[in-house]
Amino acid sequence: MPRGDVIRNAKSALVDDLLQFNKKSSKDFVEEIFSSAGIEIDGSRPWDLYVYDERFYDRLLTGGSLALGESYTEGWWESPDLSEFICCLLRARLDESVNPWRFFLQRAKASLLNLQEGKRVFASGGAQHYNLGNDFYELMLDQKMIYTCGYWKNAKNLNEAQEDKLKLVCDKLELKPGLKLLDIGCGWGGFLRYAVKNYGVSGVGITISEEQARYAREKNQGLDIEIKITDYRELTGRFDRVASLGMFEHVGYKNYRDYMLTIFKHLSPDGLFLLHTIGANKSDITTDPWIDKYIFSDAMLPSIAQLGKSIEGLFVMEDWHNFGLDYDKTLLAWFHNFHKNWAQFQDKLGDEFYRKWKYYLLFCAGSFRARRNQLWQIVLSPESRIDGYESLR
Numbered sequence: 001m002p003r004g005d006v007i008r009n010a011k012s013a014l015v016d017d018l019l020q021f022n023k024k025s026s027k028d029f030v031e032e033i034f035s036s037a038g039i040e041i042d043g044s045r046p047w048d049l050y051v052y053d054e055r056f057y058d059r060l061l062t063g064g065s066l067a068l069g070e071s072y073t074e075g076w077w078e079s080p081d082l083s084e085f086i087c088c089l090l091r092a093r094l095d096e097s098v099n100p101w102r103f104f105l106q107r108a109k110a111s112l113l114n115l116q117e118g119k120r121v122f123a124s125g126g127a128q129h130y131n132l133g134n135d136f137y138e139l140m141l142d143q144k145m146i147y148t149c150g151y152w153k154n155a156k157n158l159n160e161a162q163e164d165k166l167k168l169v170c171d172k173l174e175l176k177p178g179l180k181l182l183d184i185g186c187g188w189g190g191f192l193r194y195a196v197k198n199y200g201v202s203g204v205g206i207t208i209s210e211e212q213a214r215y216a217r218e219k220n221q222g223l224d225i226e227i228k229i230t231d232y233r234e235l236t237g238r239f240d241r242v243a244s245l246g247m248f249e250h251v252g253y254k255n256y257r258d259y260m261l262t263i264f265k266h267l268s269p270d271g272l273f274l275l276h277t278i279g280a281n282k283s284d285i286t287t288d289p290w291i292d293k294y295i296f297s298d299a300m301l302p303s304i305a306q307l308g309k310s311i312e313g314l315f316v317m318e319d320w321h322n323f324g325l326d327y328d329k330t331l332l333a334w335f336h337n338f339h340k341n342w343a344q345f346q347d348k349l350g351d352e353f354y355r356k357w358k359y360y361l362l363f364c365a366g367s368f369r370a371r372r373n374q375l376w377q378i379v380l381s382p383e384s385r386i387d388g389y390e391s392l393r
Contacts, residue, residue: 026057037092039085046081047088053077065095069290069363073356082358083332086366095288129296130209134188139341140334144190145215148246148276149327149375153393158333161326166194169243171392172319172379173272175199179240182206182266184232185247189216189225196223204239206230232262240268248277249299253285256302256310264314264382272381273315277302278327279374288363295360301373315380318389324374331365 024032031041040048051057053076059067071077079085089095130147141147142162150161151168169191175181177200183192186205189212196203202224207213208231216227232247242263251259263273280301286292287300302310311317338361342354367373379389 026061027054030057030060033094034089037088037094039088047079047084049077049079049085051077064289066289066293069294069359072359073294073352075355083328083362083365083369086363087369090367090370090372130187130207131211134211134215136345137188139344140338144194145188146190147187149278149323150330150333151323152326152329153323158330158337161330161333162190163194166191167198168392169245169274169276169377170195170199172377173241173243173274175201175241177201180204180238182235182239182242184242184244184263185250186212186216186227187245188212189220189227191243191245192216192225193220193223196220196225201241204228204237206232206235232259235262235266238266238268240271242267242271242273243276244274245276246278248275249301250296252298252300253283253302253306256306260310260314263380267382269382272318272379275307275376275378275380277376277378279303279307279322279324279376281372281374291360291363294356307378311380315382316384317378318381318385319377319379319391321377321391321393322374323377324368324371327368327373327375328365331361331368335361335365 034041034049038047041051042048053071056071056076059071059076063070072082137145137147142150142158144159144162144166146162146166149165150158151165152161153164155161155164173181175195179199179201181192181195181201181203183203183205186192186207189205192203192205195201204226205216206228207216208229210229213227213229216225220227244263248259267273278301280303283303283305285300287296292299308317335358338357346354364373368375379391381389
């Protein structure tokens with residue numbers, strides 16, 4: 001049966017299995033769940049699954065997505081093509097079918113609390129993630145140290161994809177000499193360095209990572225760039241252009257409106273704001289539990305509806321560009337670099353870290369390939385332009 005037909009029949013098959021669960025072993029049940037997505041245990045195809053520890057079956061049924069990632073990190077299972085395995089799993093929506101009750105607590109916590117409030121961001125998993133070490137990211141990322149999706153329309157490799165993305169952002173913002181540019185979540189300063197050198201603007205970058213700030217300041221010496229360690233809620237001044245590349249995923253749904261109000265307050269009336277963010281197909285208030293626990297705590301992906309509500313009455317939506325499949329290519333390139341250079345970090349970080357990082361990068365690649373996540377570049381203006389806005393690709 002073609003894979004598309006298998007996926008379309010997945011939900012009805014799973015319902016039948018759930019009704020018969022008490023008559024089957026955990027292994028039988030898990031085998032049938034995966035089979036509904038075109039995945040075989042101990043099969044011969046690259047996306048099939050090999051189980052090395054029989055405890056995997058009970059653990060998966062009681063722990064869902066969190067258990068899947070944790071058991072992989074601990075070496076209980078493997079797939080020759082992990083990203084394609086994840087892609088098959090997510091296309092069939094198996095993550096929604098095995099959803100243990102305790103993850104409702106995660107949703108309740110996100111609903112009751114503002115998990116991205118104030119100083120919490122400096123102690124978050126995001127800040128810890130970015131402070132992992134500049135030497136680590138230098139070997140995993142491109143030459144400019146850009147930790148967001150590349151633009152692969154005409155690119156042949158990661159360096160070209162990231163430079164093309166930076167040029168695309170600058171051109172969409174209509175940068176020109178004399179303008180003042182703000183980069184919210186500036187990372188290691190690569191975008192500001194590119195914009196200042198090639199477009200003659202002055203730049204201010206903010207980050208919550210001390211490691212990133214130190215690196216950015218060293219690399220940008222002699223350029224009209226200021227790097228600050230601060231939260232976006234503590235911004236001062238006014239800017240002609242604002243960019244936010246890969247930071248909005250840490251803002252949190254309860255803060256989307258305040259974030260947009262902050263941008264509106266600090267953006268010139270004739271300015272432009274470009275938001276580059278991963279996006280979700282539907283509104284939610286949490287993220288994958290394994291990603292939340294081990295990679296980016298308290299992160300979440302915005303939906304079109306959530307973004308639309310946050311900008312209403314403030315901005316004109318000038319352009320909305322989706323190139324989510326380019327993130328699949330970007331993540332595979334990052335994993336290639338990570339794997340190639342792993343020997344330099346093995347003694348320091350250990351084998352379990354390798355499996356965790358492999359799972360993170362390839363899990364995300366599979367999610368973009370399955371079209372569960374998107375990559376959006378959105379251009380906003382505070383006032384409608386009389387002559388309109390030219391969308392660029």
